[in-house]
Amino acid sequence: MKFFTTLSLVFTCWILNAQCPSGDVVLLSQAEVDTFVVTYPNCTEINGDLQIGLQFDPSDIADISGLSTITSVENLIIADNPLLTDLGGLSAISSVNDLRISSNAILANLNGLSGLSFIHGNLLIEFNAALTDLDGLSEITSLGGELRLRANTSLTDISALSGITSVGTNLRISGPNAFTHLGGLENISSVGGNLELWSTFLTDISALSGITSIGGYLDIYNNASLTSLMGLDNLASIGGYLLVSDNATLTSIASLDNLTSIDGVLQIFSNTALMSLTGLDNLDATTITGTTFLEGLYIGFNPQLSACAIESICDYLGVALNEGTITDNAIGCATREEVETACVVSITDISQTDIKLFPNPTSGRLQLRNITAEHVDVFTSQGQRIARYESPGQELDLSALPPGVYHLHLIAPDSAHVARVVKR
Structure with a gap:
């Protein structure tokens, strides 16, 4: 009898340890959420992804509070849930590989993620029209992958990200986010991949002043309200190309004056208010390099740009084999020949x-x-x-x-x- 009692206890322990389904858990409707809660009331560790909703296939999920026992998942995906207002039910999760929150039309806050402190991969927050802040993410200190904030049209405050000190791959700010400054990113000192800045209402990037290096390219484009690059003053190196384009009110790039090297093409075009290339003076011209399909240098369609004969540009143009196009800028920088003349004349x-x-x-x-x-x-x-x-x-x-x-x-x-x- 004692043998059978022991065996029963072992079997019971095995059942409790198998309290979650194996693999990914995909919940595409409120009925599926409710069924999961009833079927797996003691589920804590999911050995796979937890996906709530499916991109481009709107769900009727409105309440996920029954998932409160879950403490561990691989990737957490919350997508296209137009009735979901909060993430109550996920506060026991402390770490994930990737976190993606996308296209949740009336999601008002992320407070339900207040227990999350580690993201080993990517943090992607995009197309959440009602989201105003990121306060539920204030405990995150480590981000091993990409940080992407895209087209969150009511998002005015990203200060909850102030615990992040480095971004493992890309930092992408894009689309019509509502914030005008990047307060919350001031403790980031390095970006392992690319840095993209494209945001309709962005006027101030001074919070990026801690960044000294970018592992990939730097792309600053289509920032309708950005007048200067103050905040990139300490940037010394870029591991890819440098592109500054379609910034309607940008008058100066002088804050790039500590930049000494890139590794790719240099393109400055369609900045209607830019008057000078001062700021690129210390750039090593030998780090401006073309590709099979792109010339190393392109400066064009900047109607106010008249001062291009700075040291780095002159050094690049001084090598006859270096390909480059300078066109349709103001007098003084209208053609390559005009800039070359200005470079050689004392x-x-x-x-x-x-x-x-x-x-x-x-x-x-x-x-x-x-x-x-x-x-x-x-x-x-x-x-x-x-x-x-x-x-x-x-x-x-x-x-x-x-x-x-x-x-x-x-x-x-x-x-x-x-x-x-x-x-x-």
Whole structure:
């Protein structure tokens, strides 16, 4: 009898240890959630994924509180549950490989994930229209894979991510998220993969100031409200290409001045307010490299960009075999030939010569003496080139310019000179 009692206890223990189904658990309806809770009331450890809902196949799941006994899963996927308002029932889970929360239309918060402290793989939060903050993720300190925040149209606060110090692969901010700054990412010091910044309302990326290296490429594009790259001041190296494009209000990339190396193409295009490439001066030109299908350098369609003859660009263009296109920018950076000319000409202030410009200040007509200029370029005090006079002879007519201070670059066949002129 004692033998049978022992055997019964062993069998009972085996049943309790087999309290979860084997493999992935996929729940696609409220009925399936309820059936799982009844069938496996003591399930704690799922040796596979827990998937709640299926992308592109909306479920009727509204309540997952019955899953509260689960403490361990491989990957946690919560997708396309238009009736789900909260994640109550998942607070006992402390670690996952991947966490994906996608297309849950009225999910208001992530508080049900408050027990989660480790994500060994990816954290993907996208297309959750009602989500306003990430407070349920405040205990996460380790992220081994990708961090992606995409098109969460009500998400204004990501400060709960402040415990994360590194991103193992990619950091992607994309689509119309509602946040205007990246407060919450200030403790990240390295990104192992690519860094992508594309967000309609983003105005401030200063929280990225701790990042010193990016293992992959840096892609800054389609940020309609971003005026500067302040926050990338400590970035020293990029392991892939550098692309800055379609940023309508970006006026300066000067914050990239600590960047010394990339490993790929350099593309700056379609930034309608960008006036200068200052910030790339310290970039080692030998790290700008093309591919079979892409030239190493492309600078185009930046209508205000007139100052391109910085050291790194000049060094790259100085190698005849280096392929590059410079086109449709402002005067001074309109063509490759124009930039190459600016690179090789040393500019001298006229105060060190016998060249005379008078009257100065002038109300319009300016006399030139002791120089035969091939052309004269006129810059505003902000460095924007606004006019060019071809073969001006002994007189310039500046009457069309508004009053202000201007810098004239006088280009002669064998020399170049700069002069400061006041227009009344």
